[in-house]
Amino acid sequence: MTNLKNLRGMVDLLPAQIDYWQKVESIARDHFSRAGLEEIRTPIIEQTELFLRGIGENTDVVGKEMYTFEDRGGRSCTLRPEGTASVARAILQNGLLNNGPQRLWYGGPMFRYERPQAGRQRQFHQIGVEFVGFDSVISDAEVISIAWDFLCALGLNDLTLELNTLGSNEDRHSFKEKLKDWLNQRFDLLDEDSQKRINVNPLRILDSKNIAIKKLLCEAPSLSDFLSKESKNRFDFLQELLNNLNIPYKINKNLVRGLDYYSHTAFEITSDHLGSQATVCGGGRYDGLIADLGGPKTPSIGWAIGMERLIILTKDRISHSKFPDAYVINRGQNAQQVALKITRKLRSDNFRIELDYSGSSFSKQFKRADKSGAKLAIVIGEDEVSKGQLMIKQLRDDEKEKGGKEYICSIEELNQLISKLIV
RNA sequence: GCGGGCGUCGCCAAGUGGUUAAGGCAGCGGCUUGUGGCGCCGCUAUUCGGGGGUUCGAAUCCCCUCGCUCGCCCCA
Structure with missing residues (x-):
């Protein structure tokens, strides 16, 4: 064997598996085009600054998972760890919003410097949808149903849709303060991770997998009590819409999601067949992102699906016969x-x-x-x-x-x- | 970044200190230089992820290193 090997966490897609990918990709293309989406392709490398501002400096993705390097001109560059920030940047830079709101999809490799394990690689692929410039709750329902129906079209019928609302920035701000006080009063009961997060990102503590913390949090103040009338109405209406579409979901009040830009609707679609990395699809509303990047206030919502995880789930259902005539x-x-x-x-x-x-x-x-x-x-x-x-x-x-x-x-x-x- | 398991041919593997490293699948060649699916025969690892060490002797023991894998954290 050669001593030249691929880098850790980077994976070759060999001819024997490529059929699965092509099949999933073609179903996706077809599904998205019928939903009226247009494809966008952005570079794999961006200025590091984009992700710092777009994703948030206190997130794990930015804090410890980015592939960042200097190019020959001394610019700090980063291999994209996700697609939304790049798409937002491209929309702004090219003035796409002058033609009205955008319904887009994208696909391609993403890079995150993490320890590989089942369903996780350093280079992996996402396929995602972004609705940029839509505020109405039916756009939330539409975006979720596009994801759900796509997964159903691939024959996946035992998935769980988890749903939550993060409220508006104002809702979250007042809740955060309350939560901090409450947590500080119980500082000694928290684990090390949670103690560190109190000031940096207290909401993330809600999502803790630590059983003791989980138990403690049953008593904690709940975001739902801090939601404005408007936020509450949004969430109620979204549920009504999903009920009406017969899309089953589970409310998960601890679903927070790791990236800073989310507000209001947050959701994840999970599977029991993926080992410990159970999320196939994650997404939510990000009304502040475009403005954070220097654009006009532009309400938006989107999601991303992990292709590798999707392939794991669909592999057995896809037959491939490519025999010559x-x-x-x-x-x-x-x-x-x-x-x-x-x-x-x-x-x-x-x-x-x-x-x-x-x-x-x-x-x-x-x-x-x-x-x-x-x-x-x-x-x-x-x-x-x-x-x-x-x-x-x-x-x-x-x-x-x-x-x-x-x-x-x-x-x-x-x-x-x-x-x-x-x- | 932290823990557990593992690393012998393209794949699945046996071997756990003693002369030439089983076997199966796949591949190639032959039986059959104009006929496939079955069968039979032959060939295919100077070498056991890499580097050091112990030993008369190491795939087998020790150290380091790299990689894979599963889990934690977190996410797709």
Whole structure:
């Protein structure tokens, strides 16, 4: 084995798995285009500044997971850890909002410097949706249903949608103060992580997985008591809309989400079949982000799905059969000329053709033809060349019988005969 | 960043201190230089993730290192 290896947490997608990806991607493209979304592609590298301002300096993603480096001009660059900030930047920079609100989707690699484990890599892929410039609650419902229906279209039917509201910035601000006081009074009961977070990001303590903390928090002040009338109405209406769409959900008051830009609606879609990294899809409303990046106040909502996790879940449901229609067996230089030519011709006629290059015995070539999974073998030897004919043999009409049917035809008849035989 | 498990051919593996490192799958070649799916025969690791050490002798013991994997944290 070579001592040249890929970097830790970076994964090769080999031909054997690529079918799964293409299938999921094509279903996604189709699904999104029917929902009226347009695709956007942004660079993989951005100014570090974008993520500092967009995601928030106190988040784990920014604090300890970014791939940041200096380029030759001394600029601080970062491999994007998520898609939303880049999309927001591109929208602003290119003035897309001048054409009205935007409904976009994107896909591609993201980078986070973390310890790899099941369902987590350093380079991973997300596919995401961003509705930028929409305030109405039905846009929330629409965005969630696009995610839900997409996952259903992939045959996933045992997922859980968790839903919460983070309220407006004002709601959260007054709640934060109250929560801090309450936590400070119980400082000694908190674990180290939570103690550190009190001043930096107290909301995140609510999401703690520590059982003792969880228990303690049952008594803590609840954000829901600090929601303004308007925030409450939004959340109620969203639930009504989802009920109306028959999309099942579970309210999870501790669902906070790790990135700073979220407000109001927050949601996650999780699965029991992913090990400890259970989230397939995460998203929410981010009304402040565009303004934080220097744009106009622009209410927005979106989500991202982790492709690797999605592939884990859908793998068994996706069948892939990419067998050739015919395998071209040939022997001798004259035959090779004919073989190459008709291979090209048949491919342009939309057949899937595999050509043997080996020049080895007919026996060997038949073996390979069989292994290729092709339905037919097209045989060209010196005999055929001298008679101006071709032979076609069926490889899998009668699994049990020895030897498939053989047909002789001219080059002109080939297309028709193959069409007939492969149905 | 912290813990646990693991690392022998492309894949699955046996071997746990003693001369040439089992076996299976896949691959290649032959039996069969014009006929596949079955069968039979042969070939394919100077080397056991890498580097040091102990020993007459190491894949097997020790140290370091790298990687994989699962979990924690956090997220997609």
